[in-house]
Amino acid sequence: MVAGEPSGDLLAGHLLAHLKARWPGLDAAGIGGAHMVAQGFNAWWPVEKLSVRGYLEVLPRLPELLRLRRQLGDRLLAERPDLFIGVDAPDFNFDLEARLKQGGLKTLHFVSPSFWAWRPEKLIKLRRAADHVLCLFPFEPELLHRAGIAATYVGHPLAQAIPMQADAAAARAALGLRADGPLVALLPGSRNAEVDHLASRFFQAAALIRQVHPATQFVVPTVPYLLPKVRQLAGASGLGDAVHVVAGQSHAALAACDVTLIASGTATLEAALFHKPMVIAYAMPALSYRLMWRKRQLPWVGLPNILCAPREWLDRPAAVAPREWADRPGAPFVVPELVQDAATPRALATAVLDWLRAPEKMAATTARFADLHAELRRPTAQLATNAIETLLAR
Known part of the structure; x- marks a missing residue:
């Protein structure tokens, strides 16, 4: 198995627990x-x-990553495992899977790449790489089947792990936060680059929110290796004891908060599964952004907006160019997205304050996310294990 980032590690951990239950003698190894x-x-x-x-x-680390992939492929082809599972990380896993598949090993990819959002050429690589794909979202298998790729919808494990009704008061108490007043969760990302681009903006936005709502508290869950950096930024923000930086505990923070200001990524789905209104921010180096933005084919970057969109918005006709499809007018946004230069501290603060001033809109969004939660709530690990067993029996 290979997981390439914390969200993939979490998904793979859920799956491994069920695989071990089905095959107690299972030996699993790789990158995790x-x-x-x-x-x-x-x-x-x-x-x-x-x-x-x-x-x-990725450029400064490209030689190291290519060397690692070659070494891993050599080792797996020598050891001949019954199955290779690539968990997300398509840029690393697809070429590795294709090499292993060509070498006679069975390959499974867990998490369909977001070809429906950007980089549709990934479908070609996926067809070459994987014997089977496990899909987290219900619309994906049909799109993959049309491309000649075997796929199974297994739901999203986070939809099972996160309760349908979280106890906000208990979460506040567990985090040592006041029970009264607005609480905003700030989640600037789990990677160094994300924190570098967004954390300062988030803290500046928090200061602006405090000018309007002086009783507002802020909780900032972060991965342990980024804790010193985030604490330093929080300390320099002037927010004092209004901001609480905690190691891990992102689920407690999302359960406790009223609104979250959050970096685009898997965490936005977690926020939706806690049924929380949010403001999604996305920022990266200018050239990387321009290269990525040219390849998009949807008007949204955030998973909550994508998953709540009418299905016809996700199924681009082959005759329509991706950019033309992405730039169609009238795209429905369930939650606001502020991308790149638009993600200024003032704009972020205004978007959060707009939620706090609109309790009826917050309630409607909470209800919509509860419906999404129910749709994604499947026995994911069991369905994935069944699909793996079928693949192994072939």
Whole structure:
């Protein structure tokens, strides 16, 4: 198995628990993180080796990553495992899977790439790489089947892990936060680059929010290795004891908050599964952004907006160019997105304040996210294990 970032480690950890229950003698190894290791996974290399994002950001590490992929492929072809599972990380896993598949090994990819959002050429690589794909979202298998790729919808494990009704008061108490007054969760990302681009903007936005609502508290959950950096930024923000930086505990923070200001990524789905109104921000180096933006084919970057969109918005006709499809007018946004230069501290603060001033809109969004939660809530690990068993029997 190979997981390339913390979200993939979490998904793989859930899956490994069920695989171990089905096959108690299972031996699993490769690249993974703490959630996988907790299930007995032998991490030949840690997940942090692959945690890099963006076109330009990967360049300094490209020789190391290519060498690692070659070494891993050599080892797997020599050891001949019954199955290779690539968990997300398509830029690393697809070429590895294709090499292993060509070498006679069975390959499965867990998490369909977001070809429906950007980089539709990934479908070609996926067809070459994977014998089967496990899909987290209900509209994906049909699109993959049309492309000649075997796929199974398994739901999203986070939809099972997150309760349908979270106890906000208990979460506030567990975090040591006041029970009264607005609470905003700030989640600037789980990677260094994300924090570098967004954390200062988030803290500046928080200061502006406090000018309007002086009783507002802020909770900032962060991954342990970024804790010193985030605490330093929080300390320099002038927010004092109004801001609480905590290691981990992102689910407690999302359960406790009224609104979240959040970096685009898997965390936005977690926020939706806690049924929380949010403001999504996305920022990266200018050249990386321009390269990425040219390849998009949807008007949104945030998963909550994509998953709540009418299905016809996700199914681009082959005759329509991706950019033309993405730039169609009238796209419905359930939650606001502020991208790149638009993600100024003042704009972020205004968007959060707009939520706090609109309780009826907050309630409607909460209800919409509850419906999404129910749609994604499937016995994911069991369905995935069944699909793996079928693939192994072929």
